[in-house]
Amino acid sequence: MLSKQTRDIVKSTAPVLAEHGTAITSVFYRNLFAAHPELLNVFNHANQAQGRQQAALANAVYAAAVHIDNLENILPAVVQIAHKHVSLGIKPEQYPIVGEFLLKAIKEVLGDAATDDILQAWEEAYGVIADAFIGVEANMYKEAREQENGWNFFKPFTVVRKVQESESITSFYLKPADGSGVPAFKPGQYISVRVLIPGEQYTMIRQYSLSQASKPDEFRISVKREADNDPNGVVSVYLHTQVNEGDTVEVSPPAGEFLLDTAKTTPVAFISGGVGITPMMSMLETVAVSTPDRPTVFLHAARNESFAAFGEDIQKHALNMTNIQYKTYFSDGPDGQITREALEAYVDPTGDAYVCGPVPFMEAMIRSLLAMGMKEEQIHYEFFGPALQLEHA
Incomplete structure (x- = not known):
């Protein structure tokens, strides 16, 4: 539990974070990737280039400051984010790295205004929040691993069918390359697809909704082809133009909380x-x-x-x-x-x-x-x- 003094200090920084949050997170990502370029295998490069990830993290840090007295208020958002983290393969040992560079970015942007007391309070707060994520994600990893045909992180899947559904959407039917079945999933969930595109230094990961009801032996994703010059479209263009039946991609287990309540019979x-x-x-x-x-x-x-x-x-x-x-x-x-x-x-x-x-x-x-x-x-x-x-x- 955080002391009242720590919570008061963190709350007092909320207005500063509202003003300087994106500047802090931009510095954070710049320095993080300079020191740990291997993390570029996980993060969405397009979101980085367009500033979306920086803004999202700034929102997250600000929300933590505002709700520091009652962190249970952000638990639904924590669970949603944890699903994304598990789908991306985020590991517990990566949290201290993030914490270190987040504190350094706060100090770099705020300068003398980031006193030792403020930095210590945020270090304690980050530790509590990180432990919450690690705990929630550990349970999700355990559930994914222990379910029938389950696994953690990524495994190879073969594209067994590729079907054009419209001018812009193509479906990919995916089966495990090892011949096993796939775990049952809830309607509305998604999987992550990881590819190494020729000419690119780092792998790229995108989430795609599963577009058919749960089947015992296959997943289906249906991918919209974005414009060739759209940074968000690098993976979709690759899938549409270069991935064919018989090719292999890496897939993580189903995740997500946008779920149909299958127990209901109401409209x-x-x-x-x-x-x-x-x-x-x-x-x-x-x-x-x-x-x-x-x-x-x-x-x-x-x-x-x-x-x-x-x-x-x-x-x-x-x-x-x-x-x-x-x-x-x-x-x-x-x-x-x-x-x-x-x-x-x-x-x-x-x-x-x-x-x-x-x-x-x-x-x-x-x-x-x-x-x-x-x-x-x-x-x-x-x-x-x-x-x-x-x-x-």
């Missing part, structure tokens, strides 16, 4: 935009198989018909269901966007809604659902982005 709505449809396909198939009488709505937004993926799959699942409505909205067509009026026409506000897609799309959908009278606990979503993100703490 459910799946609302997606663009490649946000991928976790919804896993959820829809699971409902079709396990609770086919559940009242279900499936709404999807795409640019036009050529960019709309999984049309045949949706129809196939719908044939097994007794109470489903589904519709695709084309922004280039007469229906336009999914509006509040559209949501009111389809979505039962007494049920649950699952939302996934680009951030502006999700924000608009969530605002409309709340305006319809749905409660926050009825609306489920996840903002995908850098692993260290506590925006909603």
Whole structure:
């Protein structure tokens, strides 16, 4: 437990962190990678180049300062981040390294304002927070390792099928290269895929939602190809253009907390935009198989018909269901966007809604659902982005 003096000191730094947080985390990452370049095998280079990881870590540090008296307030965010860490293969021995360089960055940016008392308080606070992450992640690693067909970190998988789903999305069917099965996963979870792209010095890792219901012998991910000149698209372009059937990629076990509650039989709505449809396909198939009488709505937004993926799959699942409505909205067509009026026409506000897609799309959908009278606990979503993100703490 932290002393009252330590907590008071940490809380007093919150305004400073709000002002200088991104500067501190930028210095932190610069110095960390200079001293430990091997960590570039873990971190998303595009997020670094665009400043997203720096901003996310700054948010995390600020949230820790604000909630230092009641760290349980940020526990949901800790669990979400821990899922990302486990998916990326973060290890306990890396936490002291991060702590060392974070304190050095605070001192470098704040100078004399970072007194010995402040640095000592933050060292103690970081230790408590790091221990919380290490404990949560140890349990997650144990669960992943001990489940049937489980493992920790990364193992080779073979691409057994590659299927183009739309103008921009291609599905990859993955099976363990050692011939084993795969662990059962919950609809909505994701896996990490690690690749070493020819010409690149470091491996790159990306998370992709599992896009079909749990199967005993394979995973399916469905990857949107980003623009060739988009830093975020390096891995997706590589997968689309250079990874073929028979090739091998490395995969980590399923993770994530954006999960369908499979115990419920009350109305459910799946609302997606663009490649946000991928976790919804896993959820829809699971409902079709396990609770086919559940009242279900499936709404999807795409640019036009050529960019709309999984049309045949949706129809196939719908044939097994007794109470489903589904519709695709084309922004280039007469229906336009999914509006509040559209949501009111389809979505039962007494049920649950699952939302996934680009951030502006999700924000608009969530605002409309709340305006319809749905409660926050009825609306489920996840903002995908850098692993260290506590925006909603």
